[in-house]
Amino acid sequence: MSRADVCVIACAEAFRGDGEVLAAGIGGAITVLAARLARLTFEPDLLTSDGTCLLTGDVPELGAAPRTVEGWLPFRDHLWLVLHGRRHVMLSASQIDRHGNTNISCIGDWTRPKAQLLGVRGAPGNTLCNPTSYWIPRHSPRVFVERVDMISGLGTDRGAYDLRRVVTDLAVLDFDTPDGSMRLASVHPGVSVDDVVRATGFPLAVPGDVPQTRLPTAQELEVLRSLDPGGQRGKEVAA
């Protein structure tokens, strides 16, 4: 069992209880595996896609074509679904603050950025209308900052619809505090609370007793191996 396996399970847990909604993993192996594993195990009613516009009838391994297709979701309908809301999205972020405001647009002053990134993409609408979680593969003070440079995704203090959890290579964080600020929910095996605090550029709410992130079950590990026989998940997580 690897750190990447733990991260996939922690991301999959974000979808627990979601029922018949689209589990949208944006980019990379971990979020896609999380949605597919959740559907194949504890959340069978989830909808998942092939990464383009097909809603798959079965749940294929990474990179494989589905055997059956149950729906069509071209970009125009995907943008409709975002506003409709029957969708839980797992986004990424170049910067995130203590209330979960995130930035994928640019670093520095927007008028003439030090580094232009993607642009806000769908982050404003996604976070305002959909349950949202984040997968951040490198937990560091450069990402976890006091203030983000261009608010793309909304935090709990700016009208986020429902910020569920932030999964990183070190820990799981949530916003289950009286003021909606970020809280350390669990640390991955081999990671200390201090490791997480040091890697976070703002004061983190730390409960007296921080549990360990749950380990994958034997059945989940088997599902993971079948979904990702090439081990792509390992390339996204250093440890």
Add this chain to the structure above:
Amino acid sequence: MKVMTVGDVVARLESGMTIGVGGWGSRRKPMALIEGILRSDLTDLTIVSYGGADVGLLCAAGKVRRVVAPFVTLDSIPLEPHFRKARQEGSIAFTEYDEGMFMFGLLAAAHRLPFLPTRAGLGSDVMRVNPELRTVSSPYSDEELVAVPALTMDVALIHLNRADARGNGQYLGPDPYFDDLYAKAARQTFVSCERVVDDLLKEGPLQSLLVSRAMVSGVVEAPGGAWFTSCEPDYPRDEDWQKRYTTTPWQEFIDEPR
């Protein structure tokens, strides 16, 4: 007859125009038409696009005054190097919208409405960096919504799989993107296509007829006209060439024979 050449289309464009470009990211971009603009004297353009290499190429060639977009990306290569450079050097203006806001701007223009309301954008810095954006109160509740202005454009450029000589356009890939909306939002639309055919229904089903000739001013037969972006099912993205595009110095790249 509406069948024309890339040069004919470019001759219909003027500096200072607002030009909408179809496709999405690095998918089905009208690259042959963009290439025509690169080699013209046109300048000072406003480009409205779910942006990809179209935006990057035009920025690198100094054709752009303003970009209107929710993102600029090459999909398999997340960041567009020439758009980044233009932004970081401050050589272009940028109107940055959320993806859903952008669609509502296209829908408003296509329906000849001044704006359409949406929630997307509220609370984000999109409202801060676009101080011209207004909100509107719902007349039926006390909700405040973003009034996304119509993305009107002088010209739209789109690339489709097939068209007929009268200007009807057809897509055969999995996603129409927003090309029909661009055609409806612009005063004039020029369609490039892989092949001009007589009978579109021999190529694909009724539902693949995306753009009506009533919206189209000219058709260019341009096989490979979306290359190096994807044009499914005719061809996938040329990943090797896209990589070359992002790693070769601009002058060297643009002088290279294609």
